[in-house]
Amino acid sequence: MNAGKIYTLFVLCFLCSIIILSTEGCKEETSLHSGAASTTPNRDQLNDSRFFQFVTRLTSLPVDSRKEYLHNFLEANPESPIIEKDSLACFYFYGKASSVLINGDIQSGWSNPDSMDMIGCGDENFFYKIYSLPSDTRIDYQLIVDGKTITDPRNATITPSGFGYHSQCAMPFFIPNSIKDFRSNIGRGKVDSLFFKSKKTSVQQRMIKVYTPAGYEQTSNIPTLYVNDGYKAIEYCSYVNVLNNLIADKKIAPVIVVFIQYQDNDETFFIEKPEDYITAICDELVPLIETRYKTSSSPRNRAISGISAGAHISILTVLERPDVFLNAAGQSTTITTKLFDAINKSSSNESIRKSLRFYFDVGRFDLISGGLDNYTFLYANQLIDKEMTKVGINHTFKIYNDGHQWANWRERVDKLLIYLFGI
Known part of the structure; x- marks a missing residue:
């Protein structure tokens, strides 16, 4: 083969490689959905x-x-x-x-x-x-x-x-999750009530419900989950049934769950001014629970979760206070620049970054605005998934064909519990 043909072949291969690389980059970008999903029949x-x-x-x-x-x-x-x-x-x-x-x-x-x-x-x-x-x-x-x-x-x-x-x-292929149904033939946990008043006067006093699993008396060093807006989670998600069933089925380890009552001004703490709320949870509520219950004291065995704005504060709490929590779960998370800033901060410490674990999901028909640059919840959550993947934070992210409702979130409470506490 003469030099001219070799040169021509080299140029063609080079151009093809550019086209392939460009196409792969576009494929990654076009997989994100910035607008509302279309429902118009053809x-x-x-x-x-x-x-x-x-x-x-x-x-x-x-x-x-x-x-x-x-x-x-x-x-x-x-x-x-x-x-x-x-x-x-x-x-x-x-x-x-x-x-x-x-x-x-x-x-x-x-x-x-x-x-x-x-x-x-x-x-x-x-x-x-x-x-x-x-x-x-x-x-x-x-x-x-x-x-x-x-x-x-x-x-x-x-x-x-x-x-x-x-x-x-x-639709026909939606299958209701039976894990939330009551079973009479298994061991059942107990729910206590506590009163919590923070030293932070901006954080309203509230009631707390604490779930302890069946066989609690014979167990120690139990993992703990803190649930923001927890009273609604109990009511709308049949959370206690889900816990009892998953523990009985040996799909999750026995776990203590702290259900935090929502108060009217919590939305401000969850999104705009989270510092006082995070401090109250990490430095007051967690120590209170640990003095009264047989919990594990390791941040690896503590998680915090929530929905919407409660999901935002849950993920942010872990990113800001990995000394207390290393695991979080969010459903239909409200995304803000605070999360991106906290991710970048956490990723600079390799030992912390490798210890973090997050579960989050979102609906294809979720809210079309709110939070980051008024993007749709679907698009904003995809951006957080992309950012966590880029910096190497352990996480799982799912998109479901539903919207921003308790009746949707309850269908996958077991998914986040198995991710956080699965055995």
Whole structure:
């Protein structure tokens, strides 16, 4: 081969290597999702939809002929939403109303209600909306009928939340987690109550509930988990059932769990001014618990967790006070620059960095703003995952097809407990 051909071949190989490297870099970036997930069905999905064919036919009928055709449909399909082909969720409402909106997790995280399409049927109207969703999606929603917010009258599945009751839409491949169900045939832990008053006057006094596992009297040096907004976690996540079941199944070690009651001004501490709250937890509450319960005194055996803003303060507490906590879990974490700054600070100390462990997850239909640069929660959490990966902090990060709700978080409490205390 002559020199000219060798040179040409070298140039071509060099250019190809640049293209490959550029493509790999773009692939990493495009895997992040900065906007809200699309739920608009495509034309092929609509063409294959029996529900869409029904509303098309209903619309084409004269108004005085629609009611009989509609009633036949309602008799055959009395529940909403109608799920088709594992991917379409078809919501509908029928009654005396002039306007019906649907609002929930898939409406930009409850921030942008959708108007349902209306078909006049005499003295009553038929309203509908069709969405394309991943096959394992679970979301909350409500209807707004002539300005009044209600649960869906044709949906019997109601879920709890911090803001009243919601209706649930669950796609076919969503499987409810039975680990939260009560079992009568296993050993059960005990829950005590304590009063906690911090020396920090800015931190409001509050009640604390403490879970001790079955067989506590025969055990010592027990790992401990502190749960921010813990009273709601007990109520909405069936947390005590989950603990009893996981311990009985030998999926986690026996653990003491400290459920911290939320107070009205905690949001300020969790996001804007965390210093006093972190000090109260680390230097007052932890010592109080250790004087009363048979806990392990090692930071490796202490964890702290929370949801949303409570997840932010949990992760920040570990990053700022690794002398007390080395493990944290956050669900739908509010992300701020404080977390990035603390990660960079912690990563400069190799022994601390290698000891840290984090679990966090987020919903594909989580809130679309709040925290870091008003990014979506999905995108901001992906950025934290990327930053932790870059500096070499041990962590696991999951994205689920759901939103910013207790009914979602409760489905994966076992995941974070197994990550933190699995055996």
